[in-house]
Amino acid sequence: MAKDFVKRSENFSEWYNELVVRADLAENSAVRGCMVIKPYGYAIWEKMHDALDKMFKDTGHQNAYFPIFIPKSFLSREADHVKGFAKECAVVTHYRLKTNEEGTGVVVDPEARLEEELIVRPTSETIIWSTYKNWIKSYRDLPILCNQWANVVRWEMRTRMFLRTAEFLWQEGHTAHATREEAEAEARRMLDVYADFANNWMAVPVVKGVKSPNERFAGALDTYCIEAMMQDGKALQAGTSHFLGQNFAKAFDVQFLNKDNKLEYVWATSWGVSTRLMGALIMTHSDDNGLVLPPKLAPIQVAIVPICKSDDQLREIDAKVQPVIDALRAKGITVKYDNRPEYKPGWKFTEYEFKGVPVRLAVGPRDLENGTCEVCRRDTLEKTTMPIEGIAEHIEQLMADIQQNIYRKALDFRLSQTRKVDTWDDFKTEIEKNGFLLCHWDGTTETEEAIKAETKATIRCIPFDAPEEEGRCIYSGKPSHRRVIFARSY
RNA sequence: CGGGAUGUAGCGUAGUCCGGUUAUCGCGCCUGCUUUGGGAGCAGGAGAUCCCCAGUUCGAAUCUGGGCAUCCCGACCA
Numbered sequence: 001m002a003k004d005f006v007k008r009s010e011n012f013s014e015w016y017n018e019l020v021v022r023a024d025l026a027e028n029s030a031v032r033g034c035m036v037i038k039p040y041g042y043a044i045w046e047k048m049h050d051a052l053d054k055m056f057k058d059t060g061h062q063n064a065y066f067p068i069f070i071p072k073s074f075l076s077r078e079a080d081h082v083k084g085f086a087k088e089c090a091v092v093t094h095y096r097l098k099t100n101e102e103g104t105g106v107v108v109d110p111e112a113r114l115e116e117e118l119i120v121r122p123t124s125e126t127i128i129w130s131t132y133k134n135w136i137k138s139y140r141d142l143p144i145l146c147n148q149w150a151n152v153v154r155w156e157m158r159t160r161m162f163l164r165t166a167e168f169l170w171q172e173g174h175t176a177h178a179t180r181e182e183a184e185a186e187a188r189r190m191l192d193v194y195a196d197f198a199n200n201w202m203a204v205p206v207v208k209g210v211k212s213p214n215e216r217f218a219g220a221l222d223t224y225c226i227e228a229m230m231q232d233g234k235a236l237q238a239g240t241s242h243f244l245g246q247n248f249a250k251a252f253d254v255q256f257l258n259k260d261n262k263l264e265y266v267w268a269t270s271w272g273v274s275t276r277l278m279g280a281l282i283m284t285h286s287d288d289n290g291l292v293l294p295p296k297l298a299p300i301q302v303a304i305v306p307i308c309k310s311d312d313q314l315r316e317i318d319a320k321v322q323p324v325i326d327a328l329r330a331k332g333i334t335v336k337y338d339n340r341p342e343y344k345p346g347w348k349f350t351e352y353e354f355k356g357v358p359v360r361l362a363v364g365p366r367d368l369e370n371g372t373c374e375v376c377r378r379d380t381l382e383k384t385t386m387p388i389e390g391i392a393e394h395i396e397q398l399m400a401d402i403q404q405n406i407y408r409k410a411l412d413f414r415l416s417q418t419r420k421v422d423t424w425d426d427f428k429t430e431i432e433k434n435g436f437l438l439c440h441w442d443g444t445t446e447t448e449e450a451i452k453a454e455t456k457a458t459i460r461c462i463p464f465d466a467p468e469e470e471g472r473c474i475y476s477g478k479p480s481h482r483r484v485i486f487a488r489s490y
Numbered sequence: 491c492g493g494g495a496u497g498u499a500g501c502g503u504a505g506u507c508c509g510g511u512u513a514u515c516g517c518g519c520c521u522g523c524u525u526u527g528g529g530a531g532c533a534g535g536a537g538a539u540c541c542c543c544a545g546u547u548c549g550a551a552u553c554u555g556g557g558c559a560u561c562c563c564g565a566c567c568a
Contacts, residue, residue, distance in 0.1 A: 004517095032560090084568040123568080157566050164567075218568040240568090307527050346528040353528095364527050374527080 005354075007288045012232040013160075016283060020161045023291045023355050025278070033159040033166030040355065041278065043299035045169065048277060049149065051201050051296075052171065055193050061145040061173060066127050068151070069118040074126040077251040084218020085122045088155040090166075092118040120153040125219065125244070125270055128174045129252040136176060136266055138257050143186075144176040162279035163236075163490050170274035176266045178258065180245070183267035184222075187243040190271040191224040194239035202277065203294040203407035204228050204284045205414055206238055207436075207485065209461030214445045217270075221245035227460045227485065229414040230283035233434025235460045235487035238280050241271035279490070285379075285406050291356030292378055294406060295399035302328055302395060303352040304337045307345045307364030314339060317363050320388065324361070324373075327392035333399070353378060358402050359395055363388070379406050420483065427474050427486070431455045436487050440480035442473035451475055451486070460485040 005022070008015045020026055025041030037045065053063070069092060076082045096112035099105070121127065128146075135141060149171045159165050173190060177183040191208055198206045206226035216223045220242035228238045246265040249255070255263045285292040295301055304325070306317040321337060328335045336357075338348055345362065352360055362374040373391060376383045379402050386394065417435035421427050430437055441447060441459065451474075452458050466482040473480050 081568085087566075088568090154567085216568075220568085223568085242568095305527095309526065341526090344526050344528090344530060346526085346530080348529090349527095350529045362527070366527075 005288065005290070008231060015288075016279075017161065019282060019286060019291060025282075025291075026161050028161070031166075033156060035161045035165050037169075037275070040299060044281070044293070044297055045275060045278060047297045047299065048197075048201070049171075052193075052197055052273070053149075055197060056147050056171075056173065059145075059189065059193060061147045061175075063148060064146045065148050065150070066124050066131065068121055070121050070124075070127045072117045072119055074130055075119055077126060078219045078247055080247075081125065081219035081251075085154075089122055090120040090153045090155055092120065121150070122152055122154045123270075123272075124148065124150070124152075124172055125174065125248055126252070129248040129254060129268070132174075132176055132266070133252050133254045136254055136256050139178050139259060142176055142178045142256060142266065143182065145173075145186075146175065147171055147173040160279075162275055162282070164276075168275045170272050172270060172272040175269045176249075176254070177269070178256065178264070178267070180267050183245075183269050184243050187222070187224055187241045187269040187271065190269070191226065191239070191241040194241065194271070194273060195226050197273075198226055198228065198238055198277075198280075199407065201294065201296050202281050202284075203296075203403055203410065204238065204280055205407060205411040207461065207463050209463040209466075209485070211240075211461055212441075212445070212448055212459045212484070214448050215459060217242045219244060219247050220270075221247070225461050227487075228280050228284060229410075229417060229436060229487075230280070230490070231286075231413065232283070233417050233487075235436065235485070235489040236276070236280050236283070237460070237489065238277060239271070239273040242269060244268035244270060284410050286356065289381070290354030292406060293356035293358060295358040295403050298356065298358050299334065300336045300352075300355070300357045301334045301399060302336070302359045302361060303348070303357045304335065304361040304363065305345050305348045305352075306337075306339050307362060309365065313365060313368075314341070316368060320368060321361075321363055324388060324391055328395060331392060331396055333392075333395065349376075353381075358399055361391070361395075377402055379409075418485075421474065421486075422471070424474055427451075427457075428455060431457045431486070431488065434488060436460070436485045438483040439474040439486050440469075440471035440482075441484045441486075442476045442478035442480055444476075447473060447475045455488075457486045457488050460487050460489060 006015050006018055024038050026035045026037045029036045075085065093114055094108045094112045095114060096109040097106040098109040100107045132144060135144060151167055151169050153167050156164050156166055175186050177186060195206050195208050198204045206228050208224070208226055211223040211225055217240065222243040224241045225237050226239045228236050230236055246267060248268050249265040254266045256266055258264050281297070282291065285294070304321055306314060306321065308314040308317055318339060325335050325337055349360065356378060358378050360376040367373050367388065371388055372385050373388045374383055374385050377398060418438065419430065419435065420438045421430050427437060427439065448459055462482065462484045468482055471480050472478065
């Protein structure tokens, strides 16, 4: 049991902040709004990276890298795009420092002003499409399926670790296609990849849908998204995929000769997920004892703790445990055998629990006598004593159970916190309890804005699987053909 | 950029109103011994530009002025 750790029910956001720091995932840095991702936190991100990277490659994409700096003029080529990002851009104006007159420090050298200022990328559409112009001449050059892993900067006023930071890590896919249909299919396909990853790797159930025009990416014709529900009932956008139409092709004059020898503008998509997924992972599964990680993304999947009264006994346990370690590693399971003498077993139990290690094994004198070990699963904290013989097989199965169980638990929670609301009075009451509210909406931005102003709730998405259903807009009473998801969000 | 608060050891804090020995306590850290099945006990030890600058004073963590930083609430958040 972790000491002095605030409970979710008492203060969810404090619980989150403290968890991030105490589980050694990240900490605040000397730079306002920027965080340091610590080795344990980065190890989780690395696992996400590796799984996603493979999925991208399996769907035919290649990695590339484009500059962090974007000429200011590029950003303004696409009108909606610049409008969306202008307010949160970091700008490079100079390229040199010099010693100040007192000789005590450095100042910006006013002589070294850049002729054209550079924007630190908030996203890379513009630099990439200015490059694609050179790559694309004919339909034979298409499609281009590129992805890049990079950092981006968005100068946020209010930041929270992993959820909204001034600098963050992400991947951004940028594809170019000969036809509208192909580009739309690509945007939908990559959303499926994201949903697959969230459901099956993160064990975070997500709703797939399309954003309302108001919530659309700056410069996109359509924005698809996966939305997750956190344990406080608030929504978190976990990934987006955009159908960009020909907007960027037109802005950067990217045309190709089709089979009929006619010039056409290229069709585009972009899609991304970021270190924000870490926030989703943390807030979906973790509990009052600390982090709970899905086995597929846990840097340490099994921790083994020896319990002994003497050095001799420890050596005995070392010998007993070694074959178990070997058997687990042979199955590709990541094991940490923690036989450090300076910490007591109880301390280690709490520590690995706090860090979300899915399975813990304890081996002590009693186990030596009986040929057993104690197995504890993090998701339920359930402990069982069983024969050490064949334990690796059992653990392999147990990890699959845990992966399944935490997904199921999160899905049940989401379903229990999702409800249909049909009147404006009910809406105002229900939104205070958080959760997803399925409501009719008249399809206008005015209504959406009015609802947001009064209740802070936004349309998270129009779910793909929303059944056709005649109804009346919750706010305006105008006719509507399907329900959308309203929620307060991160 | 508006409103409020805070700055004392790695972290959390007492002291500040009402100036006065060697700046309090807890966690953590180091050393030693005893311990080890759910965050061990005892003993000893190290660790502080009291946010910065200036002023008042015999004397400033404490009073005055200025600056800086951080946090909370707004504004902002494809």
